[in-house]
Amino acid sequence: MASVNAPRGMRDFLPADKARRERVLAVIRERYRAHGFDEIETPVVEEYARLHAGIGGDNEKLAFNILRRGLDAEAVRAAADDQSALTDLGLRYDLTVPLARFYATNRGELPGVFRSIQIAPVWRAERPQKGRYRQFMQCDIDIIGDASARAEAELITASLDTLAALSLEGATVRINDRRALDGMLDVFGFAPQERPGVLITIDKLDKIGPSGVTAELRERGATPDAVDAFEQFLNRPQTLEALPYGEAQIRKALPEGVSHEVVTHLVGIGDSVAAARGGEVPLLFDPFLVRGMGYYTGTIFELAHPSVSYSLGGGGRYDGMIGRFLGQEVPAVGFSIGFERIVDLVALDDAGAAPSVVLVHDKDVPVAELLSLKAQLIAEGSRVRLEQRPKNMKALLERAEADGYTAFASVRAGTTRDALELKPLG
Template sequence: MAAPVTPPRGMRDFLPSEKAKRDAVLGKIRSVYRRFGFDEIETPVVEDAKRLHSGLGGDNEKLAYAVMRRGLDVADLHAASTPLDLADLGLRFDLTVPLARFFASHRGQLPTVFRSIQIAPVWRAERPQKGRFRQFVQCDIDILGEAGPIAEIELIQATAAAIDALGVRDTVIRINDRRVLTSLLASWNVPATAADAALIVIDKLDKIGPSGVAAELVELPGFSGWSSADLAATLEALAAADWESAREASWIDRAAFSDLEAIRASLPDLPIRFDPTLVRGMGYYTGTIFELAHPDLAYSLGGGGRYDGMIGRFLGVDVPAVGFSLGFERIVDLVELDHEADADAVVLLYDNDVDARDLARIKQSLVREHRRVRLERRAKNAKNQRAALAEQGFRQVGVVTAETADGPIEFRPLS
């Protein structure tokens, strides 16, 4: 017996019904984003390998798929000191680095403040597991050129509206600022040289809890004055912090917290929770960071933040930038959509003795009427056949026999 033929690990096929649902969800997201004034762009699936490995992508760079140069020979293999020496291109691991390159390439053709939509697949050499795939779709909106908190406000508004349009309820926006994290570490007397390592550990709080994070932190340089128990208690208190308690905290960065409060005040109808332990793993964030959380899920449904330093790496001139990415693969599993049948979709059931020329003529005439038409041979089990067609979104059926092929086709409901 032949072995099953499956896609590569971490990648998936989608049946027509699954693809239809994904397209419907994406359509709702696109529609909302466009109403909020964002414009969709498209970039290549590959970028220059040096650009993808320039330090902008954090740990994701380690997961990037490299594309080997054409025309390599044995001498090239022996001369290479690392595998990347053999690559000139790579599959994009996110949409932010390509956007930064895109803006640098086309800045003269874009508005001073550019609101971008990118909805496209990305690739990472992840270890496949539940909720983690090697190919997946990202839904990004970004605002480039706006330094004030109005950019964050617009992004959160649009994201919340998109989630609401999909019927996903009870989500919460967790918000923080990298400047708040910097001031927090400074209050712990953590040297700047250990700050990045400390943030990587704190970012594990949702996974390993305060005790687990504290145990790792005390092993880092700069935590010699802390006991694991004291640090765990401090982390528990921080995780329970709210707007009022943070406002009185001695360690808070006042300017950053003021910006966060301005965002909150501008969105009074949205549940926005201040979380001083929120890190977001990408090292390119420079200011506000946020995540979309759901009380019933252990993982976020999206996130983003401000990355003011990235575009300057390509352009030579700093451009403020902030973005919000929805975790589409996680969201699409939560969404329940009624199967939206196409009112103009019909099925022509035909007998074996019907001339193919008649079928072609009838179908063509219906297509010209802007109908979606399926030709299907009439099965012996009519009940099962009709049920399957109804499940696929068809609502009307017409029967073509050799005797009726020349006349008008009568359509009836499938149910």
């Protein structure tokens, strides 16, 4: 007999949990729209070739693929060593690849600079563990068609504003640029072909420290002189003064020789964010921020909050992706809030919620009377549930409160709206 449990790495949500999630999503949608973004929807499946075009990084290995229809046993055996011959579609593993396809398909009907919202589930064949699921929500905003620092600044301010609306004030954004990373590795002398592996190791700096990083680079067989130069840079004498985000901080954090254009772009983002936030610049330049997605071409960022040690979101610029579908370069940058990570951190205020009432009625109350009372309360703006009076009233009221109801009333035959006495739950 089949298990009654949800598939591993996927979850059922009870009514109260679902209601909470929808309320948080409603705040996110409202804030994104307030910043001028428009919501779109794309299919949950995309073509296999698109999902495995080399633009999804390691996530391509985690795609759930859909078996081609009509394959007989002989065809399956013949294609056993060729996954693309077995499958023609797959579940989306992120919302960025579908967005790139969406823009390429619909660009003639979109504005020159397109600001999109995508809030939808994605699927990855992860190894299930605490906080890591095979199906989860992503909340993405993207700007397509703007190569200037304004695009990054708009995304950052919209994301910080959204967290503040969820009472998660005090968030900061760690920021870097893949071009700065490439320039730094070039200055140190790492060969182009070894840089992907070098970046994987550098990404562990917070976990294993400078000595661990340089030791792993030597184990990898990275260019010895380049490792020596990098080690010297990591261990250079540094003054202790804390500089605000800006050119001085960025220059201090990078070796000599990194492109001035990249630094200017990063400074421009900070200036724009400061203008939007009344002079506040909640940004921190981190020259060793990597982010694993292979499609990033410029700015990359991660969202941090003092209440947790892990990132609450992130994103970056991926100017090369849409060009794969169109044959021409189109600038694009996106930011994603980690919904599954923030939903449990949010303390929602129920003060503005609509009243919700359970009408507990006797068995002999005519259905017409019950539905009339219910209709009147709904017309007043309430959410209403009908429940026949049980022997155990306590259990019923506890369940109603857990489901988000705030009041109840007893209904007997002949009870009118004016005679209805609403009592608070809890």
